[in-house]
Amino acid sequence: MSKLKIALQKSGRLSEKSVALLEECGLKFPNGGGKLITESSNFPVEILFLRDDDIPQYVEQNVAHIGIIGENVFLESQKSISIIEKLNFSGCRLSLAVPKETDYEGLNFFNNKKIATSYPNILGKYLRENNISATVEVISGSVEIAPGIGLADGICDIVSSGSTLLSNGLKEVVTVFKSQAVLVANQNLDSEMQQILNKLLFRIRSVQKAKENKYILLNSPNDQLEKIIQILPGMNSPTILPLAKEGWSSLHSVIGEEKFWDIIDELKEAGAEGILVVPIEKMIL
Ligand code: PRT
Ligand code: ZN
Numbered sequence: 464m465s466k467l468k469i470a471l472q473k474s475g476r477l478s479e480k481s482v483a484l485l486e487e488c489g490l491k492f493p494n495g496g497g498k499l500i501t502e503s504s505n506f507p508v509e510i511l512f513l514r515d516d517d518i519p520q521y522v523e524q525n526v527a528h529i530g531i532i533g534e535n536v537f538l539e540s541q542k543s544i545s546i547i548e549k550l551n552f553s554g555c556r557l558s559l560a561v562p563k564e565t566d567y568e569g570l571n572f573f574n575n576k577k578i579a580t581s582y583p584n585i586l587g588k589y590l591r592e593n594n595i596s597a598t599v600e601v602i603s604g605s606v607e608i609a610p611g612i613g614l615a616d617g618i619c620d621i622v623s624s625g626s627t628l629l630s631n632g633l634k635e636v637v638t639v640f641k642s643q644a645v646l647v648a649n650q651n652l653d654s655e656m657q658q659i660l661n662k663l664l665f666r667i668r669s670v671q672k673a674k675e676n677k678y679i680l681l682n683s684p685n686d687q688l689e690k691i692i693q694i695l696p697g698m699n700s701p702t703i704l705p706l707a708k709e710g711w712s713s714l715h716s717v718i719g720e721e722k723f724w725d726i727i728d729e730l731k732e733a734g735a736e737g738i739l740v741v742p743i744e745k746m747i748l
Contacts, residue, residue: 466509467659470527473512480552481531488666535642550644559637561617573597579609580619607631673746677720680739687734
């Protein structure tokens, strides 16, 4: 049987989480060994470990059928491949930054200035769309030192915590693009590969959905049940079980974790007690 070839970053910010995602989908792999190609023992996939920048090309050429990369790398590559799922990890932003003492009043600052970046395509498009005429200096690494050594007036680079900018005396002034890890695929997969991909995608979505939601259990006086059910954002009707204690019930439901923090006080005010919020491992929809 043929195998779906998945390209993952060999070593870097995406590597661990990419492998972890496949493992959460139940795929087993032989441990480590620094191999460049490995097969799952219980799912028809083969993993190719590559530099992230090479993945779009491999996927376009069908050497790998799918891959996990940052959306920034996807956009910059301009390859004919498709994003099939956003993966909610390795979030970051591509931002413009200038030396912190710069008197920056708006995007027009960059007119007739030099900007150093490893993302000339994304930046070029952004500048065109905003009618800014700047010179783009393409460099492949350590972009943040460019202003300090007189190569450029500003930079356009990936930022996550912001500490790299800070320690190089720069300040972030514009977010050009928000990025996260994405699953990309070749646009002409044959039906056998598409079938394996669909099976994998179903598992990925179940894992993702589970991460976004929590299982909530609480105790409620019976005369408050109606009110508490109204407070809970209902994705489906909650389970209600009688408690041994007369006049009380236990209520079980699934809610988005973020929503939970918004409604916790309301729940308590309505008389809910013994509230438990527990993680969900898989959520099949
Ligand atoms: O060797 P290979 O080419 O495979 O790896 P790489 O060095 O090109 O990429 P890598 O591993 O650094 O990043 C892979 C992907 O992770 C990127 O394409 C982004 O989608 C995502 N990502 C998330 C980041 C960051 N966060 C990040 N902080 N990529 C890079 N950075 C760098 C940034 O370039 C800057 O130098 O970290 C620095 C800024 O970080 P803060 O936290 O100081 O703001
Ligand atoms: Zn890279």
